Every structure is written in structure tokens, then in C-alpha cells.
Amino acid sequence: MHKSVQDIINMKKEKKKISVITGYDYSLASLCDKAGIDVLLVGDSAGMVMLGYENTIPVTMEQMSMFTEAVSRARKNSLLVSDLPFMSYQTSIEDAINNSGRLIKAGADAVKLEGGSIMAETISAIVDIGIPVMGHIGLQPQTTILSQGYKVQGKTKDAAIKLIEDAKELEEAGVFSIALEMVSHEVAQIISETVNIPTIGIGSGAGCDGQVLVVQDVLGMYNDIKPKFAKRYMNLSEDIVKSLEDYKKDVELGTFPAEENCFSMDKEELKKLREQIGG
Numbered sequence: 232m233h234k235s236v237q238d239i240i241n242m243k244k245e246k247k248k249i250s251v252i253t254g255y256d257y258s259l260a261s262l263c264d265k266a267g268i269d270v271l272l273v274g275d276s277a278g279m280v281m282l283g284y285e286n287t288i289p290v291t292m293e294q295m296s297m298f299t300e301a302v303s304r305a306r307k308n309s310l311l312v313s314d315l316p317f318m319s320y321q322t323s324i325e326d327a328i329n330n331s332g333r334l335i336k337a338g339a340d341a342v343k344l345e346g347g348s349i350m351a352e353t354i355s356a357i358v359d360i361g362i363p364v365m366g367h368i369g370l371q372p373q374t375t376i377l378s379q380g381y382k383v384q385g386k387t388k389d390a391a392i393k394l395i396e397d398a399k400e401l402e403e404a405g406v407f408s409i410a411l412e413m414v415s416h417e418v419a420q421i422i423s424e425t426v427n428i429p430t431i432g433i434g435s436g437a438g439c440d441g442q443v444l445v446v447q448d449v450l451g452m453y454n455d456i457k458p459k460f461a462k463r464y465m466n467l468s469e470d471i472v473k474s475l476e477d478y479k480k481d482v483e484l485g486t487f488p489a490e491e492n493c494f495s496m497d498k499e500e501l502k503k504l505r506e507q508i509g510g
Contacts, residue, residue, distance in 0.1 A: 234269060234310040236341055236363045236407045242269070242440070243429040249441025251431050252449070255281050255298045259446050260305035268309050270431075272343065272443060273299045275314040275373070280445060280453050287372045290316040292330055296337040303338020312365050313339035317373040320344050324356045331362045343410065345371040347397030351404040358405035366401040368394060369414040369435065385418035398422045398430075410443065411435040413460070434460025 242249050250267075253274040254260045260271055277298050278290035299313040313334040320327035331342045341363035344350060354364050369384040385391045394414060401409055408429040411419045416436025423430040423438050432439030444461055447453035451466035481487035496504070 233306060233308050233340075236310065239270060239310055239429060240407055243427075249429055249431065251441055251443035253443060253445040254302060257301045257305045260302040263446060264306045264309050269441070270443075271302055271306055271309040271311050273302050273311070273313040273339070274445070275316045276445060278316075279455065280447050286376060288317050292316060292319050292333060295319075296333055299334055299337040299339050310341070311339050312341045312343050313337070315342050315344045320350075320353060321346075324353050327353045328357055328360060328362075331357050331364075335362055341365055341407065343367055345373050347393070348400040351400045354401065354404040354406055364404075364406045365431075366398075366404075366406040366409040367412065368397045368401070368409060369412040369419075369433075371412070381413070383413050383415055385415045391415070391418045391421070394418055395422055395425060398426050402426045402428055408441075411439060434458060 239249060249269050251270040251272055252263045252268045253272045253276060254263055255273060255277040263271055273295065275287040275290045275295060277294065278284040278287045281298070282290075282294070284290070295313060295316050299311070303311055315327070315330055315334065319330040327344070334342050342357070343365040344354070345367040346353075347368050350366075354366065357364050370381065375382075375384075385394045394411075395418070398409055406428065408431055409422070409426065410431045410433060411422060412433040412435065414422070414432075414435040416438060419430065419432060419435035420438025423440055429440040431441040431443050433443050445453070448458070448461040449464050451463045452468050452471070454468055478487065
């Protein structure tokens with residue numbers, strides 16, 4: 232039985248840190264689940280990491296549903312949360328509910344959406360029909376980059392107060408946790424101590440109740456963007472390129488495939504074949 236939303240909420244009460252990994256495909260999600268990661272997040276960052284987009288804005292519901300389905304087939308133990316992509320929930324509460332339902336049908340246990348107090352009514356409506364929601368404040372890639380670019384949030388008193396108020400309103404609206412992206416670590420800690428639900432930090436310091444990184448960043452497989460807050464535990468991209476270069480060399484030299492990579496006919500059948508075709 233995989234983890235539930237309540238299990239994640241209880242982890243904060245028990246003062247246990249929450250591990251979250253963003254992943255998008257069956258193979259890597261299987262490994263994350265096997266490693267005991269608490270939450271698998273199917274992020275709309277798939278648009279950049281998997282599809283090569285410049286940002287998350289072009290990502291569609293169809294794409295998010297596909298990635299969610301793939302990850303849902305892989306997980307056995309982790310909670311599965313999936314991002315609502317840009318303009319799938321901002322247009323109307325009805326759209327937000329319908330698209331949340333699509334991700335749940337695709338295999339998610341909960342959905343995540345960006346926005347503070349302005350999204351409280353929408354979140355309440357989604358929660359009211361029984362779909363758990365993870366909030367997301369601080370840097371909001373779907374919209375913040377349009378006006379500010381990638382900048383740390385909560386660096387002034389007024390900005391900090393707004394973030395704290397947003398977090399409180401999201402809790403009141405019914406979210407079970409809040410992602411804090413690129414929030415100054417002092418403000419992130421204050422928020423974590425203020426709300427009763429778990430906070431998940433994305434570049435927001437150790438004071439959060441949990442942390443999230445993209446699996447390709449953890450493994451050193453994605454080089455287009457290297458955020459300061461991401462820690463690389465391996466540098467697989469170099470190993471992968473080296474392995475592919477070795478494969479290319481083997482093909483060119485004729486050393487691959489070797490005998491152990493091939494399938495053979497029965498010797499008697501081969502003899503009959505050669506006799507018939509005159510070989």
C-alpha cells in the first residue's frame with residue numbers, strides 16, 4: 232500500500248523530514264520508489280527536462296496526463312502528486328476541477344497548483360470534491376518568470392509578510408502541504424513554523440519540513456539549467472556520453488555484437504539450409 236496524504240501530514244507532526252523527487256518516466260520513477268522516496272512529484276518541469284521547452288508554459292494537460300500515467304505505473308510505495316499546467320486551472324473553477332480529475336484518473340493521488348491567496352477559492356473547490364491539493368508559493372515558474380524572471384522571493388519585510396499570509400490562506404483553503412520555491416531561508420522557516428501542514432522546500436533552506444529535487448539534477452543528467460539549490464549526487468551525463476562513445480566505437484570496429492550477443496540456428500538446420508541454397 233502506497234503512502235497517503237495523511238501519512239505525509241503525520242510526518243510533520245512526528246518531526247520526520249519528507250523526501251520528494253520530481254520525476255517523469257517509468258524507469259527512473261521505479262528507482263525512486265524503490266529507494267523509499269516519500270513523494271513522487273510529476274512536475275510540469277517535464278516540459279524542459281523531457282521535451283526541451285524553454286520553460287513550463289507550453290506544457291499541456293495531455294502531456295501531464297501521459298507523464299502521470301507513466302510514473303503511476305512505477306510507484307508502489309510513494310505518494311504521487313501531479314502538477315496542473317499553465318492555464319489548466321486559472322481560467323475557471325470548473326476547469327480546475329475537471330483538469331484535477333483528469334490527473335487523478337491518470338494515477339495521481341493529489342494535484343499541485345501555483346498561487347497564493349488569489350487561488351484560495353479554487354483550491355477550496357477542488358478539495359471540497361475530495362481531491363487533495365499541494366500549494367505552491369514563492370517563485371512560481373508559470374507566471375513569476377513573465378514579470379520578474381528567476382529571483383529569490385521574500386527578501387524584504389513586505390514580501391515576507393505577503394508570503395506568510397499566502398501560506399496561512401492556503402492552509403485555510405485546505406491544502407495538505409505547500410511547496411516553497413526559492414524563498415529566503417529565514418522566511419521559509421517562519422512559514423514552516425507558522426502553518427500546521429508540511430512545507431516542501433525548493434531552494435528555500437533546511438527549515439522546511441521536506442525537500443524536493445528533480446531526479447535528473449540529483450543524478451547529473453540534465454545540464455541545460457543548473458540551479459544553485461540543486462545538489463548533484465552523481466555526474467551520470469559524463470558516464471552516459473562515455474558509454475555511448477564506447478558503443479559507437481564497438482560498432483565501427485565490428486566488436487559489437489559479439490558471439491554472446493547473437494542467436495544461433497541449430498547446426499543441422501544450418502547444414503540443410505546451405506545445401507538447399509547452394510552455400
